[in-house]
Amino acid sequence: xxxxxxxxxxxxxxxxxxxxxxxxxxxxxxxxxxxxxxxxxxxxxxxxxxxxxxxxxxxxxxxxxxxxxxxxxxxxxxxxxxxxxxxxxxxxxxxxxxxxxxxxxxxxxxxxxxxxxxxxxxxxxxxxxxxxxxxxxxxxxxxxxxxxxxxxxxxxxxxxxxxxxxxxxxxxxxxxxxxxxxxxxxxxxxxxxxxxxxxxxxxxxxxxxxxxxxxxxxxxxxxxxxxxxxxxxxxxxxxxxxxxxxxxxxxxxxxxxxxxxxxxxxxxxxxxxxxxxxxxxxxxxxxxxx
Amino acid sequence: xxxxxxxxxxxxxxxxxxxxxxxxxxxxxxxxxxxxxxxxxxxxxxxxxxxxxxxxxxxxxxxxxxxxxxxxxxxxxxxxxxxxxxxxxxxxxxxxxxxxxxxxxxxxxxxxxxxxxxxxxxxxxxxxxxxxxxxxxxxxxxxxxxxxxxxxxxxxxxxxxxxxxxxxxxxxxxxxxxxxxxxxxxxxxxxxxxxxxxxxxxxxxxxxxxxxxxxxxxxxxxxxxxxxxxxxxxxxxxxxxxxxxxxxxxxxxxxxxxxxxxxxxxxxxxxxxxxxxxxxxxxxxxxxxxxxxxxxxxxxxxxxxxxxxxxxxxxx
Numbered sequence: 001x002x003x004x005x006x007x008x009x010x011x012x013x014x015x016x017x018x019x020x021x022x023x024x025x026x027x028x029x030x031x032x033x034x035x036x037x038x039x040x041x042x043x044x045x046x047x048x049x050x051x052x053x054x055x056x057x058x059x060x061x062x063x064x065x066x067x068x069x070x071x072x073x074x075x076x077x078x079x080x081x082x083x084x085x086x087x088x089x090x091x092x093x094x095x096x097x098x099x100x101x102x103x104x105x106x107x108x109x110x111x112x113x114x115x116x117x118x119x120x121x122x123x124x125x126x127x128x129x130x131x132x133x134x135x136x137x138x139x140x141x142x143x144x145x146x147x148x149x150x151x152x153x154x155x156x157x158x159x160x161x162x163x164x165x166x167x168x169x170x171x172x173x174x175x176x177x178x179x180x181x182x183x184x185x186x187x188x189x190x191x192x193x194x195x196x197x198x199x200x201x202x203x204x205x206x207x208x209x210x211x212x213x214x215x216x217x218x219x220x221x222x223x224x225x226x227x228x229x230x231x232x233x234x235x236x237x238x239x240x241x242x243x244x245x246x247x248x249x250x251x252x253x254x255x256x257x258x259x260x261x262x263x264x265x266x267x268x269x270x271x272x273x274x275x276x277x278x279x280x281x282x283x284x285x286x287x288x289x290x
Numbered sequence: 291x292x293x294x295x296x297x298x299x300x301x302x303x304x305x306x307x308x309x310x311x312x313x314x315x316x317x318x319x320x321x322x323x324x325x326x327x328x329x330x331x332x333x334x335x336x337x338x339x340x341x342x343x344x345x346x347x348x349x350x351x352x353x354x355x356x357x358x359x360x361x362x363x364x365x366x367x368x369x370x371x372x373x374x375x376x377x378x379x380x381x382x383x384x385x386x387x388x389x390x391x392x393x394x395x396x397x398x399x400x401x402x403x404x405x406x407x408x409x410x411x412x413x414x415x416x417x418x419x420x421x422x423x424x425x426x427x428x429x430x431x432x433x434x435x436x437x438x439x440x441x442x443x444x445x446x447x448x449x450x451x452x453x454x455x456x457x458x459x460x461x462x463x464x465x466x467x468x469x470x471x472x473x474x475x476x477x478x479x480x481x482x483x484x485x486x487x488x489x490x491x492x493x494x495x496x497x498x499x500x501x502x503x504x505x506x507x508x509x510x511x512x513x514x515x516x517x518x519x520x521x522x523x524x525x526x527x528x529x530x531x532x533x534x535x536x537x538x539x540x541x542x543x544x545x546x547x548x549x550x551x552x553x554x555x556x557x558x559x560x561x562x563x564x565x566x567x568x569x570x571x572x573x574x575x576x577x578x579x580x581x582x583x584x585x586x587x588x589x590x591x592x593x594x595x596x597x598x599x600x601x602x603x604x605x606x
């Protein structure tokens with residue numbers, strides 16, 4: 001598919017190419033005036049604020065906007081902050097549990113809804129699984145809040161941190177489901193059929209053939225579920241009970257104190273975690289295409 | 291192999307086939323059940339409870355009283371006088387809704403104006419550069435929204451980098467006040483959701499067959515005409531998907547107005563959260579959330595209709 005698009009524009013006769021093998025703008029079919037400038041502006045706009053944020057996390061001074069020399073003192077302050085530790089621990093408990101549970105159920109659901117004859121209720125199941133993507137976050141947040149308040153007042157059930165874990169699991173499921181489903185759709189059934197011909201039981205065929213082939217999709221889905229849960233602010237803020245402070249909530253609480261570069265340091269750490277997981281998911285997804 | 295060679299299915303065969311199909315179906319339902327149960331109980335049931343809440347009376351200290359009432363929907367448009375209980379038209383909430391819709395529409399338009407050229411530029415790069423561009427746009431797409439919004443706040447503050455640079459060049463002597471204005475909220479929304487516009491448009495342009503563009507030029511079309519008549523119609527599914535992906539989160543935005551609007555310039559998201567927080571009017575909050583949800587559903591229906599319409603013109 002990609003090669004086909006390339007040949008249409010770049011394999012033009014030599015006349016369209018000037019110095020350095022670059023197509024001359026006037027004769028380049030794909031050229032649209034000003035689009036490159038807009039693209040570069042977008043990139044600058046997207047990265048300038050976070051770069052400024054990250055740069056000022058390395059200041060040695062007390063101001064978040066005046067450079068005070070290079071230093072890592074604010075990272076030291078952040079890492080030694082008790083509240084930050086506690087928030088990191090809470091976040092990891094929620095995120096890891098939500099990631100594992102959502103990835104497991106999403107894998108099962110993807111296996112049931114892909115590469116199969118249609119079964120009654122399949123479309124409905126697909127819509128239910130993807131529903132959390134359609135509902136604005138704030139609505140999920142207040143609905144969950146009402147739900148858990150009702151559980152607590154009528155049935156006297158309170159899962160504690162479990163409340164947050166359950167809500168996170170719900171909105172992680174579609175993010176884990178979609179990459180796994182995409183990967184399954186790329187796999188044909190011939191290998192499983194070959195395994196069956198060689199007298200593998202369905203379980204063995206799954207364990208030895210399907211699962212290893214599906215692993216990149218599962219990892220990419222798990223990485224996305226992890227980021228989505230790790231970064232969530234809106235839903236967590238409304239559902240969280242007292243003492244259930246996650247990292248984004250901790251940073252938010254900090255913005256109401258006098259601003260110091262400590263907030264830059266903590267934010268940069270959070271960005272770093274997101275970037276690592278996006279890169280992982282990206283690399284895994286790229287590799288599968290080759 | 292004529293059809294006559296195949297023996298007619300015996301009763302036993304039919305029974306066996308039915309059994310195999312039943313077991314197959316059972317395994318499908320078994321696999322999909324955990325996901326459905328989790329989303330159903332902790333995702334859909336809460337939405338249903340919210341529908342019930344919206345028809346109840348507010349409790350005195352938050353929560354609800356189990357007395358049926360349409361007060362929440364009435365107070366969306368009318369204000370009840372505290373003394374004699376008469377209703378008078380009040381546009382307070384309506385104004386916030388209209389503001390949010392306007393801001394969301396403007397965000398979508400600006401995202402499209404910046405996102406389409408970017409996506410097109412990305413799609414016309416050589417393959418190796420394209421991967422790098424997609425990666426660069428993907429990172430902000432998945433990065434922490436709160437942190438990214440804070441980053442915007444830090445640079446547009448009165449003593450932020452933007453004002454410092456302008457002052458350094460001697461262009462201004464007093465800082466331009468940007469934070470806690472509609473401009474700040476607008477900028478924040480644009481910044482937050484731009485990648486949501488670029489990626490779907492890119493996905494539809496990447497698959498585009500550029501021989502159609504070549505054909506357009508062969509027929510003496512100008513660059514602008516090729517863009518309007520060939521490229522944009524072919525990118526339409528991506529454009530519609532991108533607009534939806536920007537519009538839905540923008541209209542319910544909570545974090546951006548909270549940080550950049552400073553609580554003065556309410557949007558629907560903050561208004562709903564307020565009813566569940568300090569205003570302690572859960573039925574009103576539920577009703578407002580449902581009205582927002584209805585708006586989102588209308589947008590989704592529009593999407594479904596426009597995408598099926600597309601398929602018909604292609605095949606028919």
